Amino acid sequence: MTDGSLAALVVLGAFHGLNPAMGWLFAVARGLQERSRTRVLQSLPAIAAGHAASVGAVALLLTLTRSVVAAQVVAIVGGLALVGFGMWRLLSKRHFRWVGMRLSLPQLAGWSFLMSSAHGAGLMLLPVIAASGTSTTGPATAHAHGLGHAAGSAVSAAIFVTGVHTLAMFVTAGIIALLVYDVLGLTVLRHTWLNLDRFWAVALVSAGAVALATA
Amino acid sequence: MALWKPDPTFYASPRDAVSAPPEGLAYVAAFDPSSQGPDAVLVVDVDPDSAGYGTVVGRTSLPNTGDELHHMGWNACSSALCPYAPHPHVERRYLVVPGLRSSRIYFLDVKKNPTAPEIAKVLEPEELAKHAGYSRPHTVHCGPEGLYVSSLGGANGNDGPGGIALLDHDSFEVLGRWEVDRGPQHLAYDAWWHIAHDVLVTSEWGTPSMIEDGVVGELLLGRRYGHALHFWDLRKRRHVQRVDLGDQHQMALELRPAHDPTRQWGFVNVVVSVEDLSASIWLWHREDGASDGPWTATKVISIPAEPAPAEALPPVIQPFGAVPPLVTDIDLSVDDRWLYVSCWGTGELKRYDVTDPFHPTEAGSVQIGGIVRRTPHPSLPDVPLAGGPQMVEVSRDGRRVYVTNSLYRSWDDQFYPDGVGAWMAKLDSSDTGFDFDSRFFPHGDDFGGLRVHQTRLQGGDASSDSYCYP
Numbered sequence: 001m002t003d004g005s006l007a008a009l010v011v012l013g014a015f016h017g018l019n020p021a022m023g024w025l026f027a028v029a030r031g032l033q034e035r036s037r038t039r040v041l042q043s044l045p046a047i048a049a050g051h052a053a054s055v056g057a058v059a060l061l062l063t064l065t066r067s068v069v070a071a072q073v074v075a076i077v078g079g080l081a082l083v084g085f086g087m088w089r090l091l092s093k094r095h096f097r098w099v100g101m102r103l104s105l106p107q108l109a110g111w112s113f114l115m116s117s118a119h120g121a122g123l124m125l126l127p128v129i130a131a132s133g134t135s136t137t138g139p140a141t142a143h144a145h146g147l148g149h150a151a152g153s154a155v156s157a158a159i160f161v162t163g164v165h166t167l168a169m170f171v172t173a174g175i176i177a178l179l180v181y182d183v184l185g186l187t188v189l190r191h192t193w194l195n196l197d198r199f200w201a202v203a204l205v206s207a208g209a210v211a212l213a214t215a
Numbered sequence: 216m217a218l219w220k221p222d223p224t225f226y227a228s229p230r231d232a233v234s235a236p237p238e239g240l241a242y243v244a245a246f247d248p249s250s251q252g253p254d255a256v257l258v259v260d261v262d263p264d265s266a267g268y269g270t271v272v273g274r275t276s277l278p279n280t281g282d283e284l285h286h287m288g289w290n291a292c293s294s295a296l297c298p299y300a301p302h303p304h305v306e307r308r309y310l311v312v313p314g315l316r317s318s319r320i321y322f323l324d325v326k327k328n329p330t331a332p333e334i335a336k337v338l339e340p341e342e343l344a345k346h347a348g349y350s351r352p353h354t355v356h357c358g359p360e361g362l363y364v365s366s367l368g369g370a371n372g373n374d375g376p377g378g379i380a381l382l383d384h385d386s387f388e389v390l391g392r393w394e395v396d397r398g399p400q401h402l403a404y405d406a407w408w409h410i411a412h413d414v415l416v417t418s419e420w421g422t423p424s425m426i427e428d429g430v431v432g433e434l435l436l437g438r439r440y441g442h443a444l445h446f447w448d449l450r451k452r453r454h455v456q457r458v459d460l461g462d463q464h465q466m467a468l469e470l471r472p473a474h475d476p477t478r479q480w481g482f483v484n485v486v487v488s489v490e491d492l493s494a495s496i497w498l499w500h501r502e503d504g505a506s507d508g509p510w511t512a513t514k515v516i517s518i519p520a521e522p523a524p525a526e527a528l529p530p531v532i533q534p535f536g537a538v539p540p541l542v543t544d545i546d547l548s549v550d551d552r553w554l555y556v557s558c559w560g561t562g563e564l565k566r567y568d569v570t571d572p573f574h575p576t577e578a579g580s581v582q583i584g585g586i587v588r589r590t591p592h593p594s595l596p597d598v599p600l601a602g603g604p605q606m607v608e609v610s611r612d613g614r615r616v617y618v619t620n621s622l623y624r625s626w627d628d629q630f631y632p633d634g635v636g637a638w639m640a641k642l643d644s645s646d647t648g649f650d651f652d653s654r655f656f657p658h659g660d661d662f663g664g665l666r667v668h669q670t671r672l673q674g675g676d677a678s679s680d681s682y683c684y685p
Binding site: 020021025026028029030032033035093094095096097098099100101102111186187189190191193194195197198 | 217218219220221223225226227228231296297298299300301302303304305359360385410411412413449450476477683684685
């Protein structure tokens with residue numbers, strides 16, 4: 001893993017954490033409903049766990065595929081899929097639907113998993129994953145050390161990627177949630193809540209393009 | 216087209232919404248009493264600094280006859296900010312306008328030209344019948360799964376049950392029947408929710424055969440009109456509990472839940488008691504003030520009938536020798552402090568301070584129209600008025616209150632057989648006073664021969680939006 005991909009992982013994590021739809025807003029709402037900062041703080045790990053599960057599943061799928069298929073194939077197929085998904089997100093008016101405010105913490109984690117998955121949060125990491133393993137866990141080394149070892153390093157790569165990304169997401173979401181809960185108040189949303197869905201879609205398309213370009 | 220920033224008419228909390236700027240236009244649902252001409256959505260200028268203040272400045276006539284426009288709602292509102300599926304970059308742009316008699320639903324674009332809304336889509340009754348099995352669409356609320364359209368009647372030859380049709384909030388197509396398990400619920404009227412508690416509430420009027428030709432004396436005295444509230448799980452779409460107000464309390468109509476999402480109470484009006492012709496307001500709440508558990512309802516306001524000579528009364532109530540207040544609408548200010556109560560029979564609009572919702576205190580009252588009193592508007596003191604304050608709408612800041620005077624075509628004709636007329640009035644409401652604005656009184660021919668039923672205020676009002684944050 002290069003410094004560049006590490007930085008990209010952190011930046012993407014922060015970007016995901018920043019998006020109100022990814023959970024910090026839900027944490028704030030749950031806190032406000034009970035007038036309890038503790039409830040904000042309790043909600044954040046559940047949200048991060050759901051996000052990690054969603055991102056981790058994709059990361060694992062990508063690294064495992066990479067351990068048996070040429071990195072180039074993963075980057076090209078994944079990149080095309082990502083560009084397509086991003087374009088659809090950009091042009092479609094559809095948005096994630098869900099009903100229900102009163103969720104237990106496990107349900108909240110489940111909500112976060114679905115929300116992240118529907119938005120393709122894990123997919124956005126494709127270029128990082130595609131680039132990260134080329135020197136250490138590519139098919140060439142996999143053959144040299146056996147498939148078992150390749151799968152093992154694929155799993156540890158996926159865990160590492162997910163961990164760094166989620167940590168950045170968690171810290172960002174936590175800071176914003178507490179800032180909004182304690183200092184700024186929700187009125188700030190009216191003026192500062194940019195349409196992140198569009199940035200998000202553009203980010204998906206860009207991630208796909210980067211994966212394709214570096215394939 | 217999605218916006219870059221949240222629609223400026225969306226507010227996260229009722230506290231924020233109270234600071235909304237004053238509305239410039241009001242949209243009024245108006246219908247042709249003869250059913251021969253088209254109904255219309257009228258645009259009324261409500262900006263006091265404008266030259267056209269208090270006049271009809273726009274009119275969108277609909278392409279059909281016999282729709283009987285009634286209530287309207289918005290395609291999107293502050294609930295779009297709710298944290299579990301936020302999508303605040305949609306626009307509050309389309310007025311959803313059901314025809315209560317025709318079961319047709321119009322979608323009017325008020326953005327392109329706010330004073331001349333354009334019809335963007337028409338949903339025919341067959342669509343509603345085919346996909347949801349309902350007819351007579353009544354109340355429209357913008358909510359988490361789409362547009363919730365409470366409908367009074369069944370379809371495909373069935374008089375009932377009435378219930379909620381769910382519409383896609385982008386395409387406006389009918390998604391289907393909302394209820395997964397309706398339990399004992401058969402009658403329908405209004406629907407709203409405690410959105411932060413995943414609770415939906417519905418009320419009861421009657422099926423189409425019980426209401427369309429006027430109130431039916433035998434049904435009323437037989438206590439057959441609605442008298443219960445239904446509580447539902449908003450997530451699972453299942454009936455949870457029926458709360459009976461007592462069958463003497465006929466027609467439990469408008470639901471006004473607290474806007475503050477931490478509160479679990481709301482008001483509902485009962486039109487008439489068959490025991491003494493009084494009207495009442497009930498507070499629904501959790502038993503013993505718990506945050507969970509069973510619901511109950513407590514009568515918190517009772518408004519008595521007023522004795523009147525039989526010759527002053529229309530045939531429908533002549534035998535009783537009294538005029539019932541007929542509370543047909545109530546509205547709760549966004550700050551949950553003031554409750555406005557329309558007495559359509561006696562011609563009175565009452566204001567209650569509901570700071571303590573269990574113990575409302577009357578804090579102002581004005582008279583206008585009425586079956587017996589026929590009180591004129593202060594701007595035209597020599598002209599007796601028929602009809603009474605009916606649908607009430609309150610501005611987001613709570614300072615202005617608008618009323619229109621028609622209830623429902625056949626019922627207007629029963630209670631005001633010499634003509635209900637058409638008028639709209641505005642009141643100024645503050646901590647210290649509650650009275651008519653004498654500069655604002657569109658009436659009669661101003662509406663081009665149509666009767667006026669309900670008002671929606673540009674950008675939202677006290678009965679259009681729900682909030683997920685306190």
